[in-house]
Amino acid sequence: MTSQTKMKGAQAIVASLEAEGCDILFGFPGGVVIPLYDALYDAVKLRHILVRHEQGAVHAADGYARATGKVGVCLATSGPGATNLITGIANAYLDSIPLVAITGQVRADLIGTDAFQEADVTGITLPIVKHSYLVQDAAEIPRIIHEAFHIASTGRPGPVVIDVPVTALLGELTYKAPDSLNLAGYKPTVKGHVKQIRAAARAILEAERPVLYVGGGVISAGAADELHAVAELVQAPVTTTLMGLGAFDERLPLSLGMLGMHGTVPANYAVHECDVLVGIGVRFDDRVTGKLSAFAPQARTIIHIDVDPAEIGKNVEPSIPIVGDARHVLAALLDELRSSTVTPGRTAAWLARIAAWQDEFKLRYEPPTGEGLLAPQFVIEEIERVTAGDAVIVTDVGQHQMWSTLYFKYRFPRQWISSGGLGTMGFGLPAALGAKLGRPDKTVIDVSGDGGFQMTMQELATAVNYDIPVVVCILNNGYLGMVRQWQDLFWNKRYSQTCIAVQPDFVMLAEAFGAKGLRVTEPGQVGAALREAIDSGRPTVIDFKTSPEENVFPMVPAGQSITELIGGKAPRKARGAKS
Amino acid sequence: MKHTLSVLVENKPGVLTRVAGLFARRGFNIQSLAVGASEDPNLSRMTIVIDGAEHPIDQVTKQLHKLINVVKIRDLDPQSLVASELMLIKVAAEGEKRTDVLQIAEIFKAKIVDVERRSLVLRAVGATDKLEALLEMLQPIGVLEVTRTGIIALGRGRG
Numbered sequence: 001m002t003s004q005t006k007m008k009g010a011q012a013i014v015a016s017l018e019a020e021g022c023d024i025l026f027g028f029p030g031g032v033v034i035p036l037y038d039a040l041y042d043a044v045k046l047r048h049i050l051v052r053h054e055q056g057a058v059h060a061a062d063g064y065a066r067a068t069g070k071v072g073v074c075l076a077t078s079g080p081g082a083t084n085l086i087t088g089i090a091n092a093y094l095d096s097i098p099l100v101a102i103t104g105q106v107r108a109d110l111i112g113t114d115a116f117q118e119a120d121v122t123g124i125t126l127p128i129v130k131h132s133y134l135v136q137d138a139a140e141i142p143r144i145i146h147e148a149f150h151i152a153s154t155g156r157p158g159p160v161v162i163d164v165p166v167t168a169l170l171g172e173l174t175y176k177a178p179d180s181l182n183l184a185g186y187k188p189t190v191k192g193h194v195k196q197i198r199a200a201a202r203a204i205l206e207a208e209r210p211v212l213y214v215g216g217g218v219i220s221a222g223a224a225d226e227l228h229a230v231a232e233l234v235q236a237p238v239t240t241t242l243m244g245l246g247a248f249d250e251r252l253p254l255s256l257g258m259l260g261m262h263g264t265v266p267a268n269y270a271v272h273e274c275d276v277l278v279g280i281g282v283r284f285d286d287r288v289t290g291k292l293s294a295f296a297p298q299a300r301t302i303i304h305i306d307v308d309p310a311e312i313g314k315n316v317e318p319s320i321p322i323v324g325d326a327r328h329v330l331a332a333l334l335d336e337l338r339s340s341t342v343t344p345g346r347t348a349a350w351l352a353r354i355a356a357w358q359d360e361f362k363l364r365y366e367p368p369t370g371e372g373l374l375a376p377q378f379v380i381e382e383i384e385r386v387t388a389g390d391a392v393i394v395t396d397v398g399q400h401q402m403w404s405t406l407y408f409k410y411r412f413p414r415q416w417i418s419s420g421g422l423g424t425m426g427f428g429l430p431a432a433l434g435a436k437l438g439r440p441d442k443t444v445i446d447v448s449g450d451g452g453f454q455m456t457m458q459e460l461a462t463a464v465n466y467d468i469p470v471v472v473c474i475l476n477n478g479y480l481g482m483v484r485q486w487q488d489l490f491w492n493k494r495y496s497q498t499c500i501a502v503q504p505d506f507v508m509l510a511e512a513f514g515a516k517g518l519r520v521t522e523p524g525q526v527g528a529a530l531r532e533a534i535d536s537g538r539p540t541v542i543d544f545k546t547s548p549e550e551n552v553f554p555m556v557p558a559g560q561s562i563t564e565l566i567g568g569k570a571p572r573k574a575r576g577a578k579s
Numbered sequence: 580m581k582h583t584l585s586v587l588v589e590n591k592p593g594v595l596t597r598v599a600g601l602f603a604r605r606g607f608n609i610q611s612l613a614v615g616a617s618e619d620p621n622l623s624r625m626t627i628v629i630d631g632a633e634h635p636i637d638q639v640t641k642q643l644h645k646l647i648n649v650v651k652i653r654d655l656d657p658q659s660l661v662a663s664e665l666m667l668i669k670v671a672a673e674g675e676k677r678t679d680v681l682q683i684a685e686i687f688k689a690k691i692v693d694v695e696r697r698s699l700v701l702r703a704v705g706a707t708d709k710l711e712a713l714l715e716m717l718q719p720i721g722v723l724e725v726t727r728t729g730i731i732a733l734g735r736g737r738g
Contacts (some may be wrong), residue, residue, distance in 0.1 A: 111583070125601060130645075134593070151647060183647060185647055185648055185649050261593075309641050310642050313635070313637060
């Protein structure tokens with residue numbers, strides 16, 4: 001293409017996406033975006049994946065972004081097409097995932113008239129986007145797409161919505177790839193303050209009981225190597241949030257696993273007793289802290305490193321705040337630490353105390369009592385064994401998600417893909433499709449529940465259509481298990497509307513879609529079924545029949561202190577909780 | 580403590596909605612908000628007054644900064660700002676009341692901008708407390724309608 005070409009707005013979208021290095025987008029056509037689909041018909045570099053529901057498109061783009069670190073792109077028509085994206089946009093917003101969502105809009109002259117398939121998309125999405133655009137004129141398209149990719153992927157990443165009236169798709173412009181940005185109000189801080197980093201280094205070196213508390217910011221900044229170097233140098237244990245899983249190899253002795261409501265006992269105890277807490281790319285979410293006033297009560301110093309200044313001091317007031325990109329800040333911190341004297345064995349007593357906890361509070365579960373039932377935890381362990389711990393694990397939301405955090409040791413960044421902040425049931429399958437398309441070299445396993453799977457299972461058609469060989473492992477307990485667990489523990493076992501034992505035959509369902517279906521009821525068959533599914537190279541659903549009333553432990557009831565932990569060893573009686 | 584924020588925003592459609600929406604969803608109460616043109620045709624200036632005791636001002640400004648269209652925020656030093664508000668007041672003013680109103684207007688340097696047989700409209704400009712005092716004086720006489728612009732403010736000096 002020459003540097004200046006006359007074209008329609010629709011073609012300019014394709015050209016602009018290609019100029020941003022986008023080679024795949026997920027979408028679903030409709031009336032006002034026909035001009036754009038017409039342009040896609042001629043696209044050479046850009047591949048369009050036709051999903052079966054727009055929610056599938058946005059989750060797939062999200063899964064693709066999480067697996068690759070690139071910007072995920074989805075496309076929907078105006079009105080219902082666009083509103084079907086909303087859940088996925090909110091999901092990406094809460095987990096800080098770089099996403100560009102392009103929506104069609106009615107003709108510019110019809111906006112505001114309640115025209116057919118009109119919805120105020122920029123209005124509806126306002127609280128759940130990093131930024132949004134309503135294109136006024138075709139000529140703006142190259143600039144807006146360039147800005148959108150920049151905003152989505154830099155600073156604290158997030159979703160950007162571009163709403164394009166059909167008149168802009170049809171309008172003519174002279175296309176020229178933008179070579180500069182003019183965003184006066186957007187200049188993310190990348191490098192941390194030198195003095196603050198020095199103060200942080202000093203506090204870490206003086207710590208006797210340090211804990212590094214690590215979140216999704218380390219993954220999105222690509223800071224895993226720097227984190228590892230810092231942890232090893234000062235011999236500080238590392239705990240991650242749900243979003244941070246994979247940032248630190250969980251097989252290492254310094255790994256505490258995940259913290260928070262369903263975190264490991266050693267992780268939660270370590271945070272409770274640490275003298276210096278270093279939060280890196282985290283936001284002190286309520287699922288992590290429990291009761292704020294009782295969080296990390298012995299920490300003399302709280303260091304908070306985050307790229308988003310608004311996160312610092314929002315929930316917890318740090319003694320040493322550092323605004324900056326996790327990779328830059330950790331690299332600078334590492335330099336600072338290396339040029340200082342690290343006292344050998346300073347944290348040895350602390351690590352010994354942690355090792356004792358790790359020994360005392362090993363994760364454990366009872367084998368199921370019923371015939372033909374599996375322990376869900378065992379299925380996760382088998383997934384790790386069969387894939388040699390190298391698979392990308394995508395999950396839905398609920399009990400299976402928490403077992404997936406606990407019973408699989410994550411080793412590398414972007415290995416773990418899960419809906420954290422929003423807790424979106426139905427995320428798993430479409431996100432797994434996006435992840436597999438982004439990482440075709442990896443085995444991609446979607447761990448789901450029977451509830452969440454049924455929310456977006458139509459995307460099996462997409463998997464078969466494009467031959468995307470993901471393995472869906474349904475931990476089928478016939479319940480909306482996480483809600484049932486709360487009803488069990490805090491609501492006198494009144495299982496109001498959580499039994500979903502009336503369900504499709506998932507094997508026949510998979511086959512009806514043209515996918516492979518397997519059912520497993522015996523522990524001895526779990527590994528073989530997984531092997532068969534992976535080796536088949538086909539999209540596969542495995543229906544694992546699991547014990548119906550198994551609960552996720554450990555658990556810190558909502559709004560309570562770590563000391564109120566349930567199920568450190570054997571489940572104890574709960575003391576009541578609120579949401 | 581009351582904080583007066585002077586916020587430069589890009590002069591683009593929807594920017595006011597973004598700012599107002601942010602305040603609503605984060606639960607920040609706005610005491611006053613005024614928006615209009617600035618020295619740069621591409622930028623508008625918003626003057627936002629909020630109660631700092633109710634919300635940590637730090638969190639308010641940081642959240643505002645996250646809006647892409649927000650270019651610059653200044654938390655104006657209360658010791659060093661000029662602030663002004665415009666108020667129009669329609670007062671019932673018949674018979675001898677009319678003289679009272681005119682006297683009060685004179686004291687507060689308010690202009691009579693409309694005269695009817697049974698009412699007057701006053702235009703007053705000044706600091707919020709001065710306008711409050713004027714309203715208080717007029718209240719017993721009979722205030723029919725009031726409209727106010729909200730405060731606009733600038734820092735003193737070149738800073």
